[in-house]
Amino acid sequence: MSDLTSAGAAVGGAPVTGDGPPIGAPGGEGKERSASLWADARRQLVRDPVFMISFFYILVVSSMAAFPKLWTSQDPRDCTTDRSRIAPSGEHPFGFDILGCDYYSHAIYGARPSMVIAVMATGGIVVFGGVLGLLAGYYGGWVDSIISRVMDIFFSLPFLLGAIVFLTVIKRQNIWTIAAVLFLLAWPTIARIIRGSVISSKDLDYVHAAKAVGASNGRLMFRHILPNAIAPMLVYATIVLGSFVAAEATLTFLGVGLAPPAQSWGIMISVHQVYFLEDPWLLLFPCGLLVGTVLSFILMGDALRDALDPKFR
């Protein structure tokens, strides 16, 4: 542990000046900062412009998903075909789509399905994959063998192919089924990550010490081992949020995801791809929003990894 604190002090020693951002560490000891890994990470992240820009972007997109009324007063289903494909103007910043609906409000309302699906599926894999990975890594032996074999089986099914099969057969392609299939096919990755970091930290001295004092298995797992294993999971979960947003749009584009009465960026792209040459903005707005969201999640994940890994300090 000593190398961690010394590394933190080496980095944090010089730049602690007046303009330092709010730190979680107690300021009682003056310059002797003994911040935790998380406080250090937060300090570093707040100063990272890439992280802050991506974070802000995600905040904007999340607010579109949560409160679309905040961003637009138009109804995306209020369409008249005589306004079909009118170019962007001051009042309608994204113009009108092929059916004469306001494109800006469609884009705003389109954020919700992607984000809801990504958040639900990611929450699912973090809880389920996390618990299974923890059990496999902690108990080892036959528990590990069984869980690992099951993970191997899920791994061998290519993500896109499995999703297409399930969604074709089930025919009810809504937010729930898409989130379910994303969850079903992606949980082993996170379980594998957790399993790896649990195995690497379960033989550390402080775990043995806790065991010697008589801590129960549950306490050892959740109080002592899990906090150490949670950083890589957080990094991966951030990145996977981005890939789920992309996956939802891809499935929608292929025709096995959401269908047109719903609003989604994937639908905007797949419906208007043929008008690209005459009216490129019909494609560029949804593509830009989608790529921006995925990119922001990935950049946030990268920045988190750098901040949470003491080796990079």
Next chain:
Amino acid sequence: MGRYVIRRLLQFIPTVLGTMFLLHYMTSLAIQFSGNPVRALFGDRTPPPALLEAITERLGYGDPCLSQKGNWCIGLFGDRLQSVFFHFDFGINLRQREVTDLVADALPFTLKLLVIAILFEAVVGIAAGVLAGLRGGSFTDYLVKISTVFIISVPIFVLGVVVREFVGVKFGNVLRGQDWIPDVISTGMFSPGFKPDYPFASLIIPGMVLGAVSLATTARLTRTSIMENIRADYVRTAKAKGLTNKRVIGVHTLRNSLIPVITFLGVDIGAAMAGAVVTETIFNVPGIGRLVTMSARTGESSVVVGVVTMLVLVVLVANLLVDLLYAVLDPRIRYE
């Protein structure tokens, strides 16, 4: 080595059975919860009961266990395994054509596409990775780093659509206006979709789009691997012996650094097959991927299940071969 191969082959059997069962259970569950998939073929119309029953029976959805929610349908799974492994039968489509026939027709296009994609990502990815890895912190390094992040974050279908419209249509139209450019390039290579007249040239751009995503990963992997190995003792020894820089990099460093990259490329064949579904749909290539999308859109689930089962088997065999190749390349893997 022999024992490793045998152990790996023994592990292969339960994985294949497990994956096939997963696929089977996913389809069974979907049918149990949403009803007979044959109804989807008729859209809004109500089919005559006799016709519905006949088609259901023919496509193999007649088993009573498919109407009991949560049933594992083991018997059906056994039948399916039998027909796949003993009769090489992956089901039929609505017009009584065997799925194996459909795949055989589509296979050459997908194979060409895959070869182009893998070649493109291997050559360009390794070259970029080596350049970036040798000079960490240089301009090339940053260029590779930034461009890989961008390529990873652009979903492949967005990339495909944009490339098709900009390169295939807009730039292609400019080329087609010039007389001195041969037809192979202007109408073949830079066409917005697949052209049967130019079966190879018109697949180059779709192949590059397919390879682009893994290209980024290949470049990153090569970069990290080179950076790790360049500091290794044996590289310093080779330099100290007075070998030329070319030999140190080209023979000593590169050979060791490429082991993880080759593994990745092997595993990526599987991922590229799934990616081909998107690429072939965008560029209208009559390959296996488009077969999957078209059947998915019309609701012909028997074709989708059959083709995907076949693809999954191919992916599993590819993974097995990669593991064996890895053991040949890296003796450390063959622990007994």
